[in-house]
Amino acid sequence: MSAFNNPAMTALGRQIGPELTMAEVLICPQETGFELRHLKNAAAPATELNTLAVADLRKLAQSTEQCAYRPLHAAPDLRQGWRCYAASEGELEQALNHLYPGAVADWFAAQTSNPPITHYREFTARQTGMYRRTAQLSDEQAARVIRACCHPKACLKRRLWTVAGLKPDSAAEKSLIPCLEPCAVLLDQARKVGDPQP
Numbered sequence: 405m406s407a408f409n410n411p412a413m414t415a416l417g418r419q420i421g422p423e424l425t426m427a428e429v430l431i432c433p434q435e436t437g438f439e440l441r442h443l444k445n446a447a448a449p450a451t452e453l454n455t456l457a458v459a460d461l462r463k464l465a466q467s468t469e470q471c472a473y474r475p476l477h478a479a480p481d482l483r484q485g486w487r488c489y490a491a492s493e494g495e496l497e498q499a500l501n502h503l504y505p506g507a508v509a510d511w512f513a514a515q516t517s518n519p520p521i522t523h524y525r526e527f528t529a530r531q532t533g534m535y536r537r538t539a540q541l542s543d544e545q546a547a548r549v550i551r552a553c554c555h556p557k558a559c560l561k562r563r564l565w566t567v568a569g570l571k572p573d574s575a576a577e578k579s580l581i582p583c584l585e586p587c588a589v590l591l592d593q594a595r596k597v598g599d600p601q602p
Contacts, residue, residue, distance in 0.1 A: 412512035413497045427560040427579040428482045429503055437491040440499055442484040453487040458495050461488060461502035476589050477504055478561045478581060507581045514564065514582040522585035524550070524567040528594070538594040543568040545597055553590040554583070 416424075420438075424431045430446050432439045440461075445453060456464065467473055468481045482503070490496040500508050513520055524546055528539040541549070547570040554563045554573065561583035563573040573583075586594075 410493075410497060410508075412508050413493045415512055415515065416508055417493055417496075425580065426500065426507065427478060427504060427581055428480060429500075431496070434489070437489055438496045439487060439489055440496075440503075441487040442482060444484050445487070450487055454485055456486050456488045458488060458490055458499045458502070461499050465503050476559055476587070478507075478559045478579075478583075480557065480560050504581055510582050510584055511580060513584065519564065519582075520584055521564050523565045524586055527565070527586045528591075531591070535591055535595055538591055541594055541597055543570075546570075546594065549590065549594045549597055550586075553587075553593050559583075559589075 420431055420433055422432070425443055428443050430441055430443045432441075441448075441453060464483055464486065465474065465477055467483070469483050474481065488499055490499045497508055525539070528535075528541075531538055546567045550563070550567065550570060553559065554561075556577055560579040561581045562575055562578035563583045565583065565585055566572050
């Protein structure tokens, strides 16, 4: 049986060229396969970096240098000092999904003529329970929460969704990874703004 060719990975592979940066990860094609490393270690000799297997990247992405849990994989605090070899496009996909879950699929979806973007109002309108308060924020309140949660110092995903009065992120200030709808971290912050005052 032949291996399944993921069209998203095929399309991403065409973008790599001599190298490709995805958030904080530098991808460099090798004679066979790909090398991944932290962007800040781009010039480091391979002998100075810890060599990780593709499977090790899942654990790497779960905590910061200070061993704090990373609830948001797209936060700009990925640990440094490592390199990983992916022997095929399939292994590269696995590696990227460990580091940035769903990034490849979202990137591919964002290339279509009608990307599946869910804007703030549409997203919060279907929230229930404690999160239904998020729909009651004014556009100004929502924009303030979005600016804080989606700031480049907090998240490297390029926000394509928005709320009235706030433009989507530009590619230059963020990364290749698109954000197609509000995340749980933003929703939690919006809920706190929407909580009634005691």
